[in-house]
Amino acid sequence: MKVTKAEFIISAVGPDQYPDDALPEIALAGRSNVGKSSLINRMINRKNLARTSSTPGKTQHLNYYRINDSMYFVDFPGYGYAKVSKSQRQVWGSMIEKYLLERDTLKLVLLVIDLRHPPSKDDELMYDWLKHYDLPVCVVATKADKIPKSRWQKHMKIIKDALVMRPQDSFVMFSSEEGIGKDELWNQIMQHTGETENYHESMDTEGI
Numbered sequence: 001m002k003v004t005k006a007e008f009i010i011s012a013v014g015p016d017q018y019p020d021d022a023l024p025e026i027a028l029a030g031r032s033n034v035g036k037s038s039l040i041n042r043m044i045n046r047k048n049l050a051r052t053s054s055t056p057g058k059t060q061h062l063n064y065y066r067i068n069d070s071m072y073f074v075d076f077p078g079y080g081y082a083k084v085s086k087s088q089r090q091v092w093g094s095m096i097e098k099y100l101l102e103r104d105t106l107k108l109v110l111l112v113i114d115l116r117h118p119p120s121k122d123d124e125l126m127y128d129w130l131k132h133y134d135l136p137v138c139v140v141a142t143k144a145d146k147i148p149k150s151r152w153q154k155h156m157k158i159i160k161d162a163l164v165m166r167p168q169d170s171f172v173m174f175s176s177e178e179g180i181g182k183d184e185l186w187n188q189i190m191q192h193t194g195e196t197e198n199y200h201e202s203m204d205t206e207g208i
């Protein structure tokens with residue numbers, strides 16, 4: 001996917017602030033500091049459109065990014081950050097639950113997990129929750145650059161087994177640092193948004 005335009009739209013606290021143009025939405029869920037914002041930046045070739053930080057728990061709202069005027073990335077607040085208060089946690093939970101339940105334009109959830117570690121209890125709960133709502137999930141195992149390639153398969157199996165991943169859900173090995181998995185993830189996304197890629201264009205001109 002050639003990204004020609006990527007804009008931050010809104011940091012939304014509730015449904016009345018969500019965009020109303022009915023474009024397909026790809027949501028990113030994952031624990032705090034796992035690399036959700038970095039993943040967005042890598043996917044759209046921008047250094048810092050999605051705000052990243054080494055301080056976990058920074059993103060508290062649903063951050064909307066519009067890509068090529070044809071879809072949104074929706075960056076969820078990270079979960080599992082110990083210093084977040086119980087009341088904040090509850091606000092988070094009800095906002096996300098309402099979004100997952102009611103957002104008809106949601107096409108796919110990217111569940112972002114650190115390839116280095118087994119999924120946390122929160123990761124497992126999140127996956128079960130998404131499956132409870134029958135939402136398509138793509139598990140994205142990020143920070144793959146931090147592990148030797150020879151160990152990727154082993155770590156992948158640990159993650160898949162712990163989540164009890166459904167066969168219809170996909171798994172992408174990823175690194176925001178090195179760009180690993182970027183094309184594969186775009187393919188997964190486009191399968192769910194109904195976008196057609198410009199591959200035809202290059203095929204058409206091939207014989208000319």
Ligand SMILES: Nc1nc2c(ncn2[C@@H]2O[C@H](COP(=O)(O)OP(=O)(O)OP(=O)(O)O)[C@@H](O)[C@H]2O)c(=O)[nH]1
Nearest residue numbers: 032033034035036037038052053057078143176177
């Ligand atoms: N080596 C490496 N570091 C990464 C990768 N992705 C993210 N990081 C680093 O991990 C830290 C957290 O990244 P963010 O993208 O801010 O994480 P987040 O999930 O958006 O965090 P919250 O918004 O707090 O939930 C930053 O220091 C990033 O540079 C990756 O693929 N490889």
Ligand SMILES: [Mg+2]
Nearest residue numbers: 036037051059
């Ligand atoms: Mg973030």
